[in-house]
Amino acid sequence: MVKLAPQLKPAIFLDRDGVLNKDVGYVYRLEDLVVLGGVVESLTKLKVKGFLLIVVTNQSGVARGKFDLSAVSLFNSQLEKEIARQGGPVIDGFYVCPHHPEGIVEAFKKRCDCRKPSPGLILQAAKEHSIDLKKSWMIGDKDSDVQCAKNAGVRAILAQSEKYPQTIKSVDVALDLKDALKYIV
Ligand SMILES: [Mg+2]
Ligand SMILES: [Zn+2]
Structure with a gap:
Protein backbone atom coordinates (compact mmCIF):
# COMPACT_ATOMS: atom_id res chain seq x y z
CA MET A 1 0.00 0.00 0.00
CA VAL A 2 1.20 3.46 -0.87
CA LYS A 3 1.00 5.72 2.12
CA LEU A 4 -0.86 8.85 1.06
CA ALA A 5 0.44 12.23 2.10
CA PRO A 6 -1.86 13.75 4.71
CA GLN A 7 -4.41 16.20 3.39
CA LEU A 8 -3.22 19.68 4.23
CA LYS A 9 -5.60 21.75 6.34
CA PRO A 10 -6.13 25.50 6.60
CA ALA A 11 -5.43 27.14 9.95
CA ILE A 12 -5.95 30.38 11.77
CA PHE A 13 -2.83 31.33 13.71
CA LEU A 14 -3.86 33.43 16.67
CA ASP A 15 -1.76 35.72 18.76
CA ARG A 16 -2.81 35.23 22.39
CA ASP A 17 -2.48 38.38 24.51
CA GLY A 18 -4.57 41.21 23.10
CA VAL A 19 -6.40 38.97 20.64
CA LEU A 20 -7.92 36.14 22.70
CA ASN A 21 -7.48 37.52 26.20
CA LYS A 22 -6.97 40.93 27.67
CA ASP A 23 -3.33 42.05 27.54
CA VAL A 24 -2.33 43.48 30.88
CA GLY A 25 1.38 43.10 30.13
CA TYR A 26 3.31 39.89 30.90
CA VAL A 27 0.07 37.99 31.30
CA TYR A 28 0.38 34.79 33.35
CA ARG A 29 -1.69 35.19 36.51
CA VAL A 34 -10.25 37.77 30.70
CA VAL A 35 -11.46 36.36 27.38
CA LEU A 36 -12.16 39.31 25.07
CA GLY A 37 -15.63 40.02 23.70
CA GLY A 38 -16.61 38.16 20.53
CA VAL A 39 -13.73 35.70 20.82
CA VAL A 40 -15.73 32.58 21.64
CA GLU A 41 -18.29 33.02 18.84
CA SER A 42 -15.52 33.92 16.38
CA LEU A 43 -13.50 30.81 17.20
CA THR A 44 -16.64 28.71 16.81
CA LYS A 45 -17.31 30.18 13.36
CA LEU A 46 -13.74 29.55 12.23
CA LYS A 47 -13.83 25.98 13.50
CA VAL A 48 -17.10 25.30 11.70
CA LYS A 49 -15.49 26.63 8.49
CA GLY A 50 -12.84 23.94 8.86
CA PHE A 51 -9.90 25.94 10.18
CA LEU A 52 -7.52 24.56 12.76
CA LEU A 53 -7.05 27.01 15.63
CA ILE A 54 -3.40 27.46 16.55
CA VAL A 55 -2.18 29.93 19.18
CA VAL A 56 1.31 31.36 18.58
CA THR A 57 2.59 33.51 21.41
CA ASN A 58 5.81 35.24 22.48
CA GLN A 59 6.29 34.85 26.22
CA SER A 60 9.59 36.56 26.87
CA GLY A 61 8.55 36.87 30.52
CA VAL A 62 10.02 33.36 30.86
CA ALA A 63 13.47 34.49 29.67
CA ARG A 64 13.11 37.63 31.76
CA GLY A 65 12.48 35.59 34.91
CA LYS A 66 9.00 36.98 35.51
CA PHE A 67 7.32 33.55 35.38
CA ASP A 68 8.20 30.04 34.27
CA LEU A 69 7.11 27.71 31.50
CA SER A 70 4.69 25.85 33.75
CA ALA A 71 2.88 29.13 34.47
CA VAL A 72 2.52 29.63 30.72
CA SER A 73 1.09 26.12 30.29
CA LEU A 74 -1.28 26.60 33.19
CA PHE A 75 -2.52 29.91 31.78
CA ASN A 76 -2.97 28.37 28.33
CA SER A 77 -4.97 25.42 29.65
CA GLN A 78 -7.09 27.78 31.76
CA LEU A 79 -7.73 29.91 28.68
CA HIS A 100 14.62 36.69 24.58
CA PRO A 101 18.14 37.76 23.60
CA GLU A 102 18.38 39.98 26.70
CA GLY A 103 16.80 37.53 29.12
CA ILE A 104 18.20 36.84 32.56
CA VAL A 105 17.34 33.12 32.70
CA GLU A 106 20.31 31.46 31.03
CA ALA A 107 18.33 28.59 29.45
CA PHE A 108 16.07 31.00 27.58
CA LYS A 109 18.46 33.87 26.89
CA LYS A 110 19.07 33.50 23.20
CA ARG A 111 18.40 34.74 19.74
CA CYS A 112 15.99 32.03 18.60
CA ASP A 113 14.10 31.44 15.39
CA CYS A 114 10.72 31.14 17.10
CA ARG A 115 10.25 34.61 18.59
CA LYS A 116 7.83 36.50 16.36
CA PRO A 117 8.50 38.15 13.88
CA SER A 118 10.55 35.03 13.10
CA PRO A 119 8.29 32.39 11.57
CA GLY A 120 9.49 29.42 13.67
CA LEU A 121 6.30 28.82 15.67
CA ILE A 122 4.08 28.88 12.59
CA LEU A 123 6.42 26.62 10.64
CA GLN A 124 6.61 24.12 13.51
CA ALA A 125 2.83 24.05 13.86
CA ALA A 126 2.43 23.66 10.10
CA LYS A 127 4.66 20.61 10.15
CA GLU A 128 3.01 19.00 13.17
CA HIS A 129 -0.57 19.63 12.05
CA SER A 130 -0.18 19.27 8.24
CA ILE A 131 -1.25 22.86 7.62
CA ASP A 132 -1.64 24.46 4.21
CA LEU A 133 0.01 27.84 4.82
CA LYS A 134 -1.34 29.31 1.60
CA LYS A 135 -4.89 28.77 2.86
CA SER A 136 -4.14 30.09 6.34
CA TRP A 137 -4.20 33.39 8.19
CA MET A 138 -2.48 34.98 11.16
CA ILE A 139 -4.40 37.39 13.38
CA GLY A 140 -2.37 39.50 15.77
CA ASP A 141 -2.28 42.89 17.39
CA LYS A 142 1.33 43.87 16.74
CA ASP A 143 3.51 44.57 13.74
CA SER A 144 5.62 41.59 14.81
CA ASP A 145 2.58 39.32 14.30
CA VAL A 146 2.05 40.69 10.80
CA GLN A 147 5.74 40.37 9.98
CA CYS A 148 5.77 36.81 11.34
CA ALA A 149 2.88 35.95 9.03
CA LYS A 150 4.66 37.45 6.04
CA ASN A 151 7.85 35.56 6.95
CA ALA A 152 5.90 32.30 7.14
CA GLY A 153 3.94 32.91 3.94
CA VAL A 154 0.49 33.27 5.48
CA ARG A 155 -1.91 36.16 5.11
CA ALA A 156 -2.12 38.56 8.05
CA ILE A 157 -4.81 40.62 9.69
CA LEU A 158 -3.86 43.26 12.22
CA ALA A 159 -6.46 43.33 14.97
CA GLN A 160 -5.49 46.68 16.39
CA SER A 161 -5.53 47.12 20.09
CA GLU A 162 -5.38 50.49 21.79
CA LYS A 163 -2.47 49.22 23.84
CA TYR A 164 -0.23 48.79 20.80
CA PRO A 165 -1.05 51.22 17.99
CA GLN A 166 0.74 49.74 14.99
CA THR A 167 2.49 51.13 12.00
CA ILE A 168 2.48 48.52 9.23
CA LYS A 169 0.28 49.89 6.47
CA SER A 170 0.20 47.12 3.87
CA VAL A 171 -2.10 44.81 5.79
CA ASP A 172 -5.79 44.26 6.39
CA VAL A 173 -6.80 45.96 9.60
CA ALA A 174 -9.62 45.02 11.96
CA LEU A 175 -10.83 46.22 15.32
CA ASP A 176 -10.60 42.81 16.98
CA LEU A 177 -10.89 39.09 16.28
CA LYS A 178 -14.61 39.27 15.57
CA ILE A 184 -11.96 35.33 6.12
CA VAL A 185 -15.52 34.00 6.22
MG1 LIG B 1 -0.51 40.44 21.30
ZN1 LIG C 1 12.03 31.42 20.71
Whole structure:
Protein backbone atom coordinates (compact mmCIF):
# COMPACT_ATOMS: atom_id res chain seq x y z
CA MET A 1 0.00 0.00 0.00
CA VAL A 2 1.20 3.46 -0.87
CA LYS A 3 1.00 5.72 2.12
CA LEU A 4 -0.86 8.85 1.06
CA ALA A 5 0.44 12.23 2.10
CA PRO A 6 -1.86 13.75 4.71
CA GLN A 7 -4.41 16.20 3.39
CA LEU A 8 -3.22 19.68 4.23
CA LYS A 9 -5.60 21.75 6.34
CA PRO A 10 -6.13 25.50 6.60
CA ALA A 11 -5.43 27.14 9.95
CA ILE A 12 -5.95 30.38 11.77
CA PHE A 13 -2.83 31.33 13.71
CA LEU A 14 -3.86 33.43 16.67
CA ASP A 15 -1.76 35.72 18.76
CA ARG A 16 -2.81 35.23 22.39
CA ASP A 17 -2.48 38.38 24.51
CA GLY A 18 -4.57 41.21 23.10
CA VAL A 19 -6.40 38.97 20.64
CA LEU A 20 -7.92 36.14 22.70
CA ASN A 21 -7.48 37.52 26.20
CA LYS A 22 -6.97 40.93 27.67
CA ASP A 23 -3.33 42.05 27.54
CA VAL A 24 -2.33 43.48 30.88
CA GLY A 25 1.38 43.10 30.13
CA TYR A 26 3.31 39.89 30.90
CA VAL A 27 0.07 37.99 31.30
CA TYR A 28 0.38 34.79 33.35
CA ARG A 29 -1.69 35.19 36.51
CA LEU A 30 -4.92 33.22 36.27
CA GLU A 31 -6.79 36.09 37.90
CA ASP A 32 -5.77 38.27 34.91
CA LEU A 33 -7.47 35.90 32.46
CA VAL A 34 -10.25 37.77 30.70
CA VAL A 35 -11.46 36.36 27.38
CA LEU A 36 -12.16 39.31 25.07
CA GLY A 37 -15.63 40.02 23.70
CA GLY A 38 -16.61 38.16 20.53
CA VAL A 39 -13.73 35.70 20.82
CA VAL A 40 -15.73 32.58 21.64
CA GLU A 41 -18.29 33.02 18.84
CA SER A 42 -15.52 33.92 16.38
CA LEU A 43 -13.50 30.81 17.20
CA THR A 44 -16.64 28.71 16.81
CA LYS A 45 -17.31 30.18 13.36
CA LEU A 46 -13.74 29.55 12.23
CA LYS A 47 -13.83 25.98 13.50
CA VAL A 48 -17.10 25.30 11.70
CA LYS A 49 -15.49 26.63 8.49
CA GLY A 50 -12.84 23.94 8.86
CA PHE A 51 -9.90 25.94 10.18
CA LEU A 52 -7.52 24.56 12.76
CA LEU A 53 -7.05 27.01 15.63
CA ILE A 54 -3.40 27.46 16.55
CA VAL A 55 -2.18 29.93 19.18
CA VAL A 56 1.31 31.36 18.58
CA THR A 57 2.59 33.51 21.41
CA ASN A 58 5.81 35.24 22.48
CA GLN A 59 6.29 34.85 26.22
CA SER A 60 9.59 36.56 26.87
CA GLY A 61 8.55 36.87 30.52
CA VAL A 62 10.02 33.36 30.86
CA ALA A 63 13.47 34.49 29.67
CA ARG A 64 13.11 37.63 31.76
CA GLY A 65 12.48 35.59 34.91
CA LYS A 66 9.00 36.98 35.51
CA PHE A 67 7.32 33.55 35.38
CA ASP A 68 8.20 30.04 34.27
CA LEU A 69 7.11 27.71 31.50
CA SER A 70 4.69 25.85 33.75
CA ALA A 71 2.88 29.13 34.47
CA VAL A 72 2.52 29.63 30.72
CA SER A 73 1.09 26.12 30.29
CA LEU A 74 -1.28 26.60 33.19
CA PHE A 75 -2.52 29.91 31.78
CA ASN A 76 -2.97 28.37 28.33
CA SER A 77 -4.97 25.42 29.65
CA GLN A 78 -7.09 27.78 31.76
CA LEU A 79 -7.73 29.91 28.68
CA GLU A 80 -8.78 26.82 26.76
CA LYS A 81 -11.06 25.75 29.63
CA GLU A 82 -12.66 29.17 29.84
CA ILE A 83 -13.34 29.20 26.09
CA ALA A 84 -14.89 25.74 26.39
CA ARG A 85 -16.93 26.79 29.42
CA GLN A 86 -18.42 29.60 27.33
CA GLY A 87 -19.37 27.06 24.67
CA GLY A 88 -16.37 27.58 22.38
CA PRO A 89 -14.27 25.05 20.49
CA VAL A 90 -11.10 23.15 21.32
CA ILE A 91 -7.83 24.94 20.51
CA ASP A 92 -5.77 22.65 18.29
CA GLY A 93 -2.38 23.80 19.49
CA PHE A 94 -0.45 26.26 21.61
CA TYR A 95 3.01 27.26 20.41
CA VAL A 96 5.11 29.39 22.74
CA CYS A 97 8.43 31.20 22.37
CA PRO A 98 9.90 31.64 25.88
CA HIS A 99 13.14 33.23 24.64
CA HIS A 100 14.62 36.69 24.58
CA PRO A 101 18.14 37.76 23.60
CA GLU A 102 18.38 39.98 26.70
CA GLY A 103 16.80 37.53 29.12
CA ILE A 104 18.20 36.84 32.56
CA VAL A 105 17.34 33.12 32.70
CA GLU A 106 20.31 31.46 31.03
CA ALA A 107 18.33 28.59 29.45
CA PHE A 108 16.07 31.00 27.58
CA LYS A 109 18.46 33.87 26.89
CA LYS A 110 19.07 33.50 23.20
CA ARG A 111 18.40 34.74 19.74
CA CYS A 112 15.99 32.03 18.60
CA ASP A 113 14.10 31.44 15.39
CA CYS A 114 10.72 31.14 17.10
CA ARG A 115 10.25 34.61 18.59
CA LYS A 116 7.83 36.50 16.36
CA PRO A 117 8.50 38.15 13.88
CA SER A 118 10.55 35.03 13.10
CA PRO A 119 8.29 32.39 11.57
CA GLY A 120 9.49 29.42 13.67
CA LEU A 121 6.30 28.82 15.67
CA ILE A 122 4.08 28.88 12.59
CA LEU A 123 6.42 26.62 10.64
CA GLN A 124 6.61 24.12 13.51
CA ALA A 125 2.83 24.05 13.86
CA ALA A 126 2.43 23.66 10.10
CA LYS A 127 4.66 20.61 10.15
CA GLU A 128 3.01 19.00 13.17
CA HIS A 129 -0.57 19.63 12.05
CA SER A 130 -0.18 19.27 8.24
CA ILE A 131 -1.25 22.86 7.62
CA ASP A 132 -1.64 24.46 4.21
CA LEU A 133 0.01 27.84 4.82
CA LYS A 134 -1.34 29.31 1.60
CA LYS A 135 -4.89 28.77 2.86
CA SER A 136 -4.14 30.09 6.34
CA TRP A 137 -4.20 33.39 8.19
CA MET A 138 -2.48 34.98 11.16
CA ILE A 139 -4.40 37.39 13.38
CA GLY A 140 -2.37 39.50 15.77
CA ASP A 141 -2.28 42.89 17.39
CA LYS A 142 1.33 43.87 16.74
CA ASP A 143 3.51 44.57 13.74
CA SER A 144 5.62 41.59 14.81
CA ASP A 145 2.58 39.32 14.30
CA VAL A 146 2.05 40.69 10.80
CA GLN A 147 5.74 40.37 9.98
CA CYS A 148 5.77 36.81 11.34
CA ALA A 149 2.88 35.95 9.03
CA LYS A 150 4.66 37.45 6.04
CA ASN A 151 7.85 35.56 6.95
CA ALA A 152 5.90 32.30 7.14
CA GLY A 153 3.94 32.91 3.94
CA VAL A 154 0.49 33.27 5.48
CA ARG A 155 -1.91 36.16 5.11
CA ALA A 156 -2.12 38.56 8.05
CA ILE A 157 -4.81 40.62 9.69
CA LEU A 158 -3.86 43.26 12.22
CA ALA A 159 -6.46 43.33 14.97
CA GLN A 160 -5.49 46.68 16.39
CA SER A 161 -5.53 47.12 20.09
CA GLU A 162 -5.38 50.49 21.79
CA LYS A 163 -2.47 49.22 23.84
CA TYR A 164 -0.23 48.79 20.80
CA PRO A 165 -1.05 51.22 17.99
CA GLN A 166 0.74 49.74 14.99
CA THR A 167 2.49 51.13 12.00
CA ILE A 168 2.48 48.52 9.23
CA LYS A 169 0.28 49.89 6.47
CA SER A 170 0.20 47.12 3.87
CA VAL A 171 -2.10 44.81 5.79
CA ASP A 172 -5.79 44.26 6.39
CA VAL A 173 -6.80 45.96 9.60
CA ALA A 174 -9.62 45.02 11.96
CA LEU A 175 -10.83 46.22 15.32
CA ASP A 176 -10.60 42.81 16.98
CA LEU A 177 -10.89 39.09 16.28
CA LYS A 178 -14.61 39.27 15.57
CA ASP A 179 -14.10 42.13 13.11
CA ALA A 180 -11.19 40.27 11.47
CA LEU A 181 -13.57 37.54 10.34
CA LYS A 182 -14.94 39.84 7.64
CA TYR A 183 -11.78 39.11 5.65
CA ILE A 184 -11.96 35.33 6.12
CA VAL A 185 -15.52 34.00 6.22
MG1 LIG B 1 -0.51 40.44 21.30
ZN1 LIG C 1 12.03 31.42 20.71
